[in-house]
Amino acid sequence: MGVVIQLDSAGKKRASIEPLVKLVQPDMERVNEAILARAQSHVELIPEIANHLINSGGKRIRPMLTLAAARMCGYRGDHHLKLATAVEFMHTATLLHDDVVDESDLRRGKQAARIIWGNQASVLVGDYLLGQAFKMMVETGSLEALRILSHAACVIAEGEVLQLSVSQDTSTTEDAYLQVIVAKTAALFSAAAEVGAVVASRPREEQAALESYGRNLGIAFQLIDDALDYSGSTEKLGKGVGDDFRERKITLPVVLSYRRGSKEERSFWKRTLEDGNQTDDDLGYAKKLMERHGAIADTIDRANHYGDIARDALAIFPDSPWKESLLEAVDFCVARAH
C-alpha cells in the first residue's frame, strides 16, 4: 500500500489507513496464513486460482473490519481470525463470480481468473471458497455469526441480480442505485464488522452499532469507487479508468449526469450505455458532462454523508486506538477520491 501520513494543501494531517493496518497486523498475519491453508485442496486448480486472487494485492479491508471490531470489543480469543478469513473468502468468491457475470478482463490490474482459467473454473472455485467460508464459521460454533453471514450471502446475490436488471437503464433512480450497492457491497462490510461484536459476546446495542458502521462505510466506499472510475488513475485503482463506462454500468455519476442533463445529453448516455454504441471520444465527453453537472463532486459529497453516519455509529464505544483507527479508516476511504 505505502500510504503514509501526508499533509494536504491546507496543512491538515491526511487521513490514512495505516494506523488500522498496523494495529491489526499481528492478527492479519495469522489470517493470511489461514487464507493460504484453507485455499488448499488436492485438486490443484483450486489453490492455483485462489492464490492468484489472494496474492493480487487486495487491501483486505473486510477482514480488517472483523479483526478490529472484535478487538475494539475487547475480544481475546482467536475465533475472530476464522470469521475474518471466512469474510475474505466470501468476498473472493463474489469477485470470481462477478468476473464471470461482468465478463471482465482485469481484476485489480491483473488478468481476471476467468481469462486465464475460463468461466467454468471461476464459478466452481468460487463455490469451493464459499463452502470453506461456511466450514470456518461452523468451527467458531457461533450460530449468530452464521446467521449474519449467511444472510449477507443472500443479500449480496440478490444485489447482483438486481444490478443485472437495472443495468444499462440510464433512467435508474438514485434510490434504485443505492439499493444495489447497499446489497452488493455494504452487506458484507456490515456483516464483517457486526460479527466482531458477536464473537466478543457484546450486547445487541454494540452489535447494531458495528452493523451500522460497516454498512455506511461500505456505501461510502462503493460511491468513491464509482467516482474514481471516472476520475482516478489506473495505477491507483487497480482496474482500468473508464471500465464502468465501457461495461455500461449505471453508477451514481451517470445517474446524476443523466438526470441533470439536457435532452441531447440524455441521448448521449442512452447511445453509449443503453445501446452500447461507443466511440473512442465518448469517455472523454462523458467526463466533461460529469464535470459540467458536478456529478463527481456530488457523488463524493454523498459518500461523505454516509461516512458521517458510519463515524457517529461508533460513538457509543469508549475511546481506544482501535476505535480511532476505525474512524480514520472512514476518512481514508472517502479521501481516496482527492
Add this chain to the structure above:
Amino acid sequence: MGVVIQLDSAGKKRASIEPLVKLVQPDMERVNEAILARAQSHVELIPEIANHLINSGGKRIRPMLTLAAARMCGYRGDHHLKLATAVEFMHTATLLHDDVVDESDLRRGKQAARIIWGNQASVLVGDYLLGQAFKMMVETGSLEALRILSHAACVIAEGEVLQLSVSQDTSTTEDAYLQVIVAKTAALFSAAAEVGAVVASRPREEQAALESYGRNLGIAFQLIDDALDYSGSTEKLGKGVGDDFRERKITLPVVLSYRRGSKEERSFWKRTLEDGNQTDDDLGYAKKLMERHGAIADTIDRANHYGDIARDALAIFPDSPWKESLLEAVDFCVARAH
C-alpha cells in the same frame, strides 16, 4: 412420476420408488411449500428462475433421503423439513452452476435456465439459493448438520473442478472417475441422509450408517445415469440420450470401452471425445463399441456393487416401513437401467 409396481419378465415384483414417495408425502408437501416460500425475493428474477427449475419435475430424491432418514430414526420435530429444503436448494444451486460450466442447453428435458436468462443470472441465483440453504440450516440450530452440509458443499465444488481437469481425457482411470462422482454426486446424497440421523440426535453409529447408505446409493445412482445416457430413452431420462457423448464427458462406459478397445477403437474415442471431432454416425458407433466390450452391462454391475453396500449399511436399523422403503429405493435406482 407414475412409477407403479410391475412384474418383470421373471414374474418378480419390480422395485419401485413409490413406497418411499408415499411415506414421505405429508412431509414432502411441507418441503415443497418451503421451497416455494424460500425462493421468494423482492428481486423478481430470483423466484422466476428458481421456480423454473423447481417446477421442472426433478424427483427430489435428495430431500426424500433426509426426510425418510430422520423419520426412520424416530424424529418427531420439524427441523428435518428445513434441512431437506436446504439440501434441495444446494442441489438446485449446483444444477444452475453446472449448466453454466457444462454449457448445457437442456435440463430435465426443458431449456436450461442459462439459455433463457443467461449465464449471469444462473450463477447469481445459484449463489442466492446456496445462501438461503445456509440460512435454513442455521435456523435448525444444529452445528453438526451445518458442519456436514458445508463440508459437502466444498467436496461437491472440488469434484466439479476435478471433473474439469479430467474432462476430455480418455485415459482417465476408473479410480479417477469414481473420485469425481463420489465428490460431485455422492457427497450430497450422503450428507442428505446423514443429517437425518443428526436432527434426530441418534448415536454416531447410526449417523455413520446413513452416511454410508447415502454415499453408496449416490454412486450407484450416478453410474446408472451414466449408463442410461448411452442406453436410455430421452423421455425416461429428461435429458437427451447421447448428451454425455456430445458434451465429450468421460463416464464409466467410455472408460471401460477405451481400456478394453483396440488401437483403432482408442483412436475413435480420442477423435470424438478428446479432439471433439464428431460426425452423425459416431454416437451409434460408440454404442456398438460399448456393447462389444460389455461396458454398459459392467457399469450396471458396478452400480449393483455399490447398491449392495448401501443396503448393508442400513442393517443396524430395526425393521420399519421407512427402512423398507429406503432399501427398495436402492433397488429402484439400480433397476432404472433395465
